[in-house]
Every structure is written in C-alpha cells, then in structure tokens.
Amino acid sequence: MYSRVEELNSRRIPLAKMQAVIIGLRCLFVPHESHIRRQAMCLQSDLTLHIIWHSHCRVWRDKNDFLHIMNNTSKLEASNLQQLLTALQRSGYTTVGPILRDDAIVYDKLDSVNDLPVGWSDEQSPANYRLTKQSGASYFNFNAAPQSWKRFLYPPVRKLFTIRKDGKSLGISNENTDDMKYAFVGVRPCELSAILIQDEVFQAGKYRDDAYSAARRNLFIVAVNCTTAGGTCFCSSMKTGPEAKNNFDISLTEVLRDGRHFFIVKAGTELGASVMDLVETSAASPQEVATADAIMRQTESRITKKMETDGLPALLAENLEHPHWDDVAKRCLTCGNCTMVCPTCFCSTVEDTTDLSGQNAERFRRWDSCFTVDFSKVAGGNFRMSTKSRYRQWLTHKLSSWVDQFGVSGCVGCGRCITWCPVGIDLTAEVQAIRGTETQQRKGD
Numbered sequence: 001m002y003s004r005v006e007e008l009n010s011r012r013i014p015l016a017k018m019q020a021v022i023i024g025l026r027c028l029f030v031p032h033e034s035h036i037r038r039q040a041m042c043l044q045s046d047l048t049l050h051i052i053w054h055s056h057c058r059v060w061r062d063k064n065d066f067l068h069i070m071n072n073t074s075k076l077e078a079s080n081l082q083q084l085l086t087a088l089q090r091s092g093y094t095t096v097g098p099i100l101r102d103d104a105i106v107y108d109k110l111d112s113v114n115d116l117p118v119g120w121s122d123e124q125s126p127a128n129y130r131l132t133k134q135s136g137a138s139y140f141n142f143n144a145a146p147q148s149w150k151r152f153l154y155p156p157v158r159k160l161f162t163i164r165k166d167g168k169s170l171g172i173s174n175e176n177t178d179d180m181k182y183a184f185v186g187v188r189p190c191e192l193s194a195i196l197i198q199d200e201v202f203q204a205g206k207y208r209d210d211a212y213s214a215a216r217r218n219l220f221i222v223a224v225n226c227t228t229a230g231g232t233c234f235c236s237s238m239k240t241g242p243e244a245k246n247n248f249d250i251s252l253t254e255v256l257r258d259g260r261h262f263f264i265v266k267a268g269t270e271l272g273a274s275v276m277d278l279v280e281t282s283a284a285s286p287q288e289v290a291t292a293d294a295i296m297r298q299t300e301s302r303i304t305k306k307m308e309t310d311g312l313p314a315l316l317a318e319n320l321e322h323p324h325w326d327d328v329a330k331r332c333l334t335c336g337n338c339t340m341v342c343p344t345c346f347c348s349t350v351e352d353t354t355d356l357s358g359q360n361a362e363r364f365r366r367w368d369s370c371f372t373v374d375f376s377k378v379a380g381g382n383f384r385m386s387t388k389s390r391y392r393q394w395l396t397h398k399l400s401s402w403v404d405q406f407g408v409s410g411c412v413g414c415g416r417c418i419t420w421c422p423v424g425i426d427l428t429a430e431v432q433a434i435r436g437t438e439t440q441q442r443k444g445d
C-alpha cells in the first residue's frame with residue numbers, strides 16, 4: 001500500500017517532491033482544519049517525523065506555511081455524479097462537457113448528467129468518425145470529440161474593441177475581456193496537455209492574451225481518464241495519456257464492471273478537494289482502485305497507433321526537401337480542417353468592419369490556418385503558394401520548430417487531425433515515411 005518510508009527532520013522535508021505524507025505511521029486523512037493546524041505546529045518544532053509516501057495522498061503548503069495533507073482518492077457512485085455538477089454550478093461555474101449533437105459528441109453547456117452521451121461511444125479512423133451505441137450505460141466511454149476545449153478559452157471569433165466617432169473625438173471600448181467561470185467536465189489527459197501548451201502560447205511570452213488568462217484563471221478542470229482507445233489516438237507515444245497525472249482539479253476514472261458503476265476520484269488541488277467535500281463519496285477500497293488502474297493499463301495496451309519521437313525535431317528540420325512532401329501534396333486539399341480541430345493550433349487573423357455611417361468600427365480576431373493562401377501573403381507577394389510548402393510548414397512547426405519556440409512538441413497525440421482530414425492524411429504515417437527513407441535521401445544528396 002505504501003511506496004516509501006523515510007525518517008527526516010521536519011525542517012528538511014522535501015515538500016516540492018511530496019505526493020503523500022503519513023506521520024507517526026498513522027495515516028492522517030485530514031481534510032479538516034484542526035488536523036492541518038496540529039501538523040503545522042509539529043512542523044514548527046524539531047520533531048523527527050516518520051514519513052510514508054502514499055500514492056493516494058496529496059500534500060501542499062499554503063501561504064501561511066501550514067502543511068496540508070489529504071487522502072485525495074475516493075469513490076463516487078455513478079448515481080451521485082449529478083451532485084458533482086450541482087456542486088460546481090452552486091460554486092458559480094458554468095459547466096461544460098460532452099453532449100450528443102449532429103451525430104457527434106461535442107463539448108457544450110452541460111446542465112445535468114442527463115445531457116451526457118450515456119451509452120454512446122465512437123469509432124475513429126483516418127477520415128472516419130461514427131457514433132456507436134454500447135450495451136452499458138457508461139458516461140465517458142468515447143475518445144476525443146471533434147472540437148477541443150480551446151473554443152472556450154480561445155474562441156473562434158472574439159471582438160477585440162469597438163471604436164465610436166463622436167464629433168472630432170474617437171471613443172474606444174476594449175471588449176477583449178472574459179469573466180466566464182467555466183468548469184470543464186470530461187477533459188481527456190491529452191487535452192490537459194494541450195491546454196498547458198496554449199497556456200505557454202498565450203500567457204508565458206512577451207505578448208499576453210488577457211482574455212485567455214482571465215478565462216484560464218477561473219477555470220475548474222474535471223479530467224476523465226480514458227477507458228477506451230480510439231483508432232487515431234497516439235497519446236502514449238507523446239506521453240500525454242491515457243491517464244491524467246496532474247494539472248487537474250479533480251480526475252475521474254469510470255468503472256462499469258460486474259453490475260457496479262462508480263468513479264475513482266482524485267483531487268488534484270485544494271479547490272478540487274473543497275468541491276469534493278460537497279459531494280457524497282466514500283473511501284475507495286484497494287480492490288476498487290486496482291480495478292481502475294487495470295482499466296488504465298488495458299486502455300494503454302489497446303492504443304495501436306504510434307509516433308516515433310526520438311530525434312523527431314532534427315529529422316524533420318533536416319528533411320525539408322524530402323520527396324515525400326510532394327507525395328503528401330498530391331493528397332492534401334489545403335482545407336485547413338487539421339488546424340481547426342487541433343487543440344494546440346493558435347494562428348489567428350484580424351478583421352475590421354465599419355458601418356455605413358462611418359461612425360462605428362469594430363475589430364475582430366478570428367482563427368486562421370497556415371493552410372489558407374492569405375495566411376502567408378505579405379507586402380511583395382506570397383511566400384507559401386504551394387500545397388507542399390503549406391503542409392510542410394504545418395507538420396514541421398507542430399513536431400519540430402514548436403520545440404525550439406515553446407520547449408515542447410506542439411502535438412499531444414489526440415488524433416483529431418487524422419480523423420477529420422477528409423482524405424485521411426495521417427501525420428504519424430507521413431513522419432514514418434520520411435523516417436523510413438531519410439537515410440537513403442541523405443546518401444543521395
């Protein structure tokens with residue numbers, strides 16, 4: 001049950017590394033303030049503490065230097081899932097999650113668990129997406145939806161400002177704000193990674209997006225681990241799934257076995273723990289936790305698509321003239337679908353409109369795509385006219401120059417660009433084709 005025991009002076013506890021703590025060989029399941037303070041007092045003294053690292057607990061130090069220790073794993077009966085949604089809604093969140101619409105599972109406002117696609121799954125392969133009905137009443141037995149969560153944090157169209165002419169003066173009102181308080185329910189592990197990537201793009205650099213930051217600051221994330229592997233998923237290659245390890249407020253693993261239906265719940269933050277305090281849960285038995293872990297391992301073993309990532313950025317950067325780019329160009333329609341569905345793509349354009357009176361003007365930001373002709377149009381011409389150059393730009397940015405720019409790959413292995421490409425272009429196969437012939441090509445140079 002416990003993974004590690006250490007005896008340390010309290011002042012030398014490596015807090016940053018801790019996932020779990022049990023003091024005096026007695027597990028302190030302490031979501032209560034009194035326990036927290038008692039431990040904090042211990043920490044002020046020179047007591048030697050016996051510390052056991054426990055994979056199901058979580059510890060953090062608050063701004064007053066109090067140590068919080070919590071058993072963060074519990075069990076939520078599926079019949080009580082509505083309580084979680086209600087707790088989030090009462091806490092002021094607009095709950096968003098998967099619903100059925102237009103023969104697909106899409107993310108939209110989620111008023112109750114009755115809106116979830118109960119008993120539905122999906123079948124995905126290159127250029128193919130179909131809903132399939134299941135015999136069980138699972139809530140989350142499907143894979144990445146066509147849309148990603150970016151449409152809420154970084155909407156397809158956003159008004160940036162309005163200008164009104166009043167006599168000789170101009171009034172400008174900034175409308176690039178967002179005070180929405182979203183709770184995303186059902187974020188897949190790969191999608192969590194995609195959100196972190198967009199955080200880097202919109203918040204870490206010199207030019208920050210205030211509206212994105214506001215929406216992100218207010219965001220509550222309920223991650224749902226994947227209990228089924230889609231035909232286009234390759235998250236295990238990109239090390240983003242199928243299990244969420246961190247960066248969520250709550251994570252759920254759905255278990256529907258032997259007539260029982262429940263979720264193993266982990267609180268990933270103090271906020272997540274406080275929301276779970278409002279929901280009826282019980283202690284998860286070791287067998288129940290083991291069942292959820294086994295489902296995760298089974299999902300991982302069923303992911304058949306792979307992306308070989310070793311040396312990938314350099315491979316692509318050194319093969320810009322590889323003949324395979326011409327081969328892809330014969331198939332690619334430059335429709336831009338792959339960029340629209342990708343949870344990390346962030347390119348945009350700006351459009352201005354004025355009314356007929358000439359008194360009012362508005363500026364909008366819209367998603368754009370490196371596949372459109374105008375995207376690469378600059379004074380003096382267009383530097384990316386061919387299909388080959390546009391596909392190459394997209395793929396090499398995602399998997400190579402993105403790493404130079406942001407320190408991580410721009411791909412999280414969700415598989416959307418493969419499923420939703422109308423001609424079934426599969427980036428894992430295109431990379432493999434270049435990798436497989438790269439040596440010959442270099443020799444022929």
Ligand code: SF4
Nearest residue numbers: 342411412414415417
């Ligand atoms: S490039 Fe494709 S597989 Fe990778 S994150 Fe984007 S949509 Fe998903």
Ligand code: SF4
Nearest residue numbers: 332333335336338421
């Ligand atoms: S790769 Fe597929 S989805 Fe992307 S632009 Fe080409 S045809 Fe469209």
